[in-house]
Amino acid sequence: MPELPEVETMRRGVEPIVGAKIIAFERLPCPRKPIALTPGVPAFRRRVEGARIERTARAGKRVVLWLDRGDAIIFEPRMTGLLLLDEPLDPLYARVRFQFRGGGAKELVYWDRRGLGNVRLLSEREFEQTFGLDALGPDALVMTAELYRERLGRSQRAVKVALLDQRAVAGIGNLYASEILHLAGIHPERSCRELKPAQWQAIAAAALEVLELAIRYEGSTLSDGTYRNALNKSGGYQNQHRVYAKAGETCPRCQKGAIERIVQTQRSTFFCRRCQK
DNA sequence: CCCCAGTCCTGCGGGC
């Protein structure tokens, strides 16, 4: 589930290691398949040990640690990945560990129960190729109505499906797409092509409102309890959800319609037929 | 190019 708000919370959570020097790197033994790592362990270790963390960043749904040597460590948590600072969690799923000297934490662990995520070390050039505007759209926090129209306005896809396209806009995932469209009052099955400028304006405004509030609440921890910030604390935005996973409940907006669940490209969508047109 | 189904993986909860 980590989408923009959760990944941004993870990024902020690892800020204490800025300035720290990496003194040890290891991929931890897991009983099943080891986590995907690029390059392999020896090259990864050679290039990061002795380097200093210069700054943190976020590329869509990935956390980036820039090193003083010009390389970047990229954590892509996919469904169940977490970054933990000096916080032991079930060691069975601790996948990668960095140890530091001279920063605000001794240890950073990449933890991932399902193991669908990955950790990469990229040069600046590789980073540009992988996460440049060709591969990853503008971050959802800098999108405007004009940018949405430009990047999605001619698409025939349903707007909910299109909002998940990371090449068009980076950071929105399945949960927040439903939340954003409910706040914007737009039916998730509407084709992008039919949307008028005022509706793109509503989407742009709703996206900012939902994502910024979700960041303030430190993301959503769903009923499976997996998502945690870097200090192993749950998020709080799940209590502010308007429609996500609320099929059958009364719409919080009109207080009349029932929230429906439909499936679009194999993903659940939640919406209120009465107030989303 | 555009779009979609299938795939990876584990834990949980519903139905029987």
Next chain:
DNA sequence: TGCCCGCAGGACTGGG
């Protein structure tokens, strides 16, 4: 009570 199956949804692959 225990088992089985569907579901959760990140991003990538292969194909129409």
